[in-house]
Structure formats: C-alpha cells, structure tokens
Amino acid sequence: MSYLVCNKCGNYYELQDEEDPNDFTSECECGGKLQYSETINNVAPNLKNNENTANRLLRRWKEQGIGTKALLISLVSITALFVFLGGAYLVSGNSNPGNLISISNDGIMYDGESNTSFIFTAELTPSKNFNYLQMITIWYDSSGKVLKRDPITWNINAAQSGQTYTINSKEYLDSDPSKVIILVFDSRSAISDDSKAIYKKTITFT
Secondary structure, three states: OEEEEEOOOOOEEEEOOOOOHHHOOOEOOOOOEEEEEOOOOOOOOOOOEOOOHHHHHHHHHHHOOHHHHHHHHHHHHHHHHHHHHHHOEEEEEEEOHHHOEEEEEEEEEEOOOOOOEEEEEEEEEEOOOEEEEEEEEEEEOOOOOEEEEEEEEEEEEEEOOOOOEEEEEEEEOOOOOOEEEEEEEOOHHHOOOHHHOOEEEEEEEO
C-alpha cells in the first residue's frame, strides 16, 4: 500500500492500486502539503483517512465511464450556452397597444443538434378572447442581415383570455443571432404587414 500523508495535520489518503499520486493535488484542506509515503507508521492512529475536496472530485471523475463523462461535459456546455443566449439579452422596442398580449419567460438556447440550431421558448397570455393568434419571429445577425423570417413560430385558434400558452419552436439559422423581433398578429391576412402586429418585442443579445 502507498499513501498521501499531510505534513501538517497528519491526515492521509490511501492510494488505490491503479491511482497515480501525480494525479492528485499536493495541498491538504488544512493548508499542509501532501507527501507520498509507502507507510503510515508515524501517523497517529486516531486520524482518519481523509481526502480533500479537490482529490475527492478527481477520484469521482476518474471512476465515471466514458459515456457519463461525455454526458456531463455536454450538459455543462449546453448550460453555459443557455446562460449566454437565454440570460444575457436586452429587451427594447416593446410595443403592446392596449396590453392585449403578455409574453413572459422568453428565452433562446442551443438545442445541441448543431451549432446553428436554436430553441425559442416563451409563455403567451392574452388579456381578451381572440379568434386567432399567430406569432412570427425575425432573426438578425450582428450586421443587421435577416437570417430568417419564421412566418409561423406559433399559432392558435380560439385563444382564451387569461389562458397561458407555452411556445416552443426550433429555428435553424446560418449563424449566431444578435437580435430577434417577436411579432404577434390577430389575423392571417395581417401577417404580411408588420405594422399590423398587436404585439412587438425586440430582443438584442449582449
């Protein structure tokens, strides 16, 4: 057996046969230095086998299979991208005459399928009954070029006042968006004229 022994507090960690002492940090959680030893004869018997936090995390990481490691890395990457796209944006140019529509919890994130595949989510609540509602989204890059105009991001017949509707739409773009304009119309015939939207919201990513 071999050990990593702290020269300050005396705590030690017993290395497993497949473990290399070079894979571990050299500092104990008490601030002392961990030193390699093939014996613990000089360690007080009442001191427990102790791993500091960094070593414990490393040990657990090494015990994971390749599939689990890949999944954890993917989840961390997706979370970071969601924070970048879904949490860091400015809302400007919000137009909602008569407060007919309320949109909340809107966000955009990579869906992991490709680098230019995004998911737009939101919750829409009308303040009156509508025979029909339709949402379109217009996506722009940093130069102001239109990446995509999605004519049917979401639609519904017989929208009820006070009812919250969940919107979940996948968008395929040529590059990362820098801005998206959300428009909501209350008739199909008005879709071709953006000025007839009953709701408009601009999201600019920062």
